[in-house]
Amino acid sequence: QSALTQPPSASGSPGQSVTISCTGTSSDVGKYNYVSWYQQHPGKAPKLMIYEVTERPSGVPDRFSGSKSGNTASLTVSGLQAEDEANYYCSSYAGTAWVFGGGTKLTVL
Amino acid sequence: EVQLVESGGGFVQPGGSLRLFCAASGFTFSTYSMNWVRQAPGKGLEWVSYISFRSDTVYYADSVKGRFIISRDNAKNSLYVQMNSLRAEDTAVYYCARNKVYDFDIWGQGTMVTVSS
Numbered sequence: 001q002s003a004l005t006q007p008p009s010a011s012g013s014p015g016q017s018v019t020i021s022c023t024g025t026s027s028d029v030g031k032y033n034y035v036s037w038y039q040q041h042p043g044k045a046p047k048l049m050i051y052e053v054t055e056r057p058s059g060v061p062d063r064f065s066g067s068k069s070g071n072t073a074s075l076t077v078s079g080l081q082a083e084d085e086a087n088y089y090c091s092s093y094a095g096t097a098w099v100f101g102g103g104t105k106l107t108v109l
Numbered sequence: 110e111v112q113l114v115e116s117g118g119g120f121v122q123p124g125g126s127l128r129l130f131c132a133a134s135g136f137t138f139s140t141y142s143m144n145w146v147r148q149a150p151g152k153g154l155e156w157v158s159y160i161s162f163r164s165d166t167v168y169y170a171d172s173v174k175g176r177f178i179i180s181r182d183n184a185k186n187s188l189y190v191q192m193n194s195l196r197a198e199d200t201a202v203y204y205c206a207r208n209k210v211y212d213f214d215i216w217g218q219g220t221m222v223t224v225s226s
Contacts, residue, residue, distance in 0.1 A: 003153070034211035038154070045204060045219060046146075046154065051212040089154050093211040096168045098144070098156040 004029065004090055006101035013109045017078040020104045022090030023071060030071035034093035037066060037075045040103075041086045049088075050075060082108050111135035111215055113205050118220030125195050125224070131188035131205030131217055139183035142208040145190050147201035148219070157203070158190060173199075195224045 005023040012018040022029065022037075029035055035053045038046035048057055050066035053073060063078045073092070077084055085108040090101040117129040129145070145157040158179040159168040167179055178191040188205050200223050206213035 032211070036212035038213070040154075045216040046206075046213070047216070048209070048212060048214045051209060051214070057209075057214065091154070091156070091212070097170060098159070098211075100146075100154040100156060103153040 004101035006104045009105045011107040012080045019076045022073040022101050028092040028094040032093045035073040036091045038089045039086045113217035115217045115220040118222045120223045126193045129190045133186045138186040143188045144206045146204045146206050149201040197224050200224045
């Protein structure tokens, strides 16, 4: 049950796009199409942004998109807005457990 | 409104025990699997435990296996975790989270557990 690897930080200017990576192994990200992404603002509970690699829950802007290649999943935020500044966590199902990434702090410059 | 509300957190000495509660409302609790996820101060999220909707399958993170016990009461729309032999490294905000399928679509606001002498 090793944590997934995310960059600690990412940044972009309003209107730009930014991509956050999430690297796992052939036992989690590479094996299952059950990667999800969560947005967490300081002091708040996490919010589901992407599930099953590419799917967006209702109410999540289509500026958020997900993808996967091999053992690495990615979250892309297009048309950055000030309210997108938050911590983002990836997660993957791993058979009899779930693993999270260490989190990426997204800064909107 | 779909809602999860945790309670039961507090201060406990190392080696002690604590039971957390999660009250569900606004959805048919008995048809969803549930989880506990924690977040140590200033740290990332860590999945802790899972229980299927009928309680016939449970999973635990290696870090809590043998010390924590997850359970639920569908008649009371409630999720629990009994935490024993607590350690300083168990200090965290504990969230209950609903499984959509293999993700966590609804989260509570969390309850803080502090393990310290």
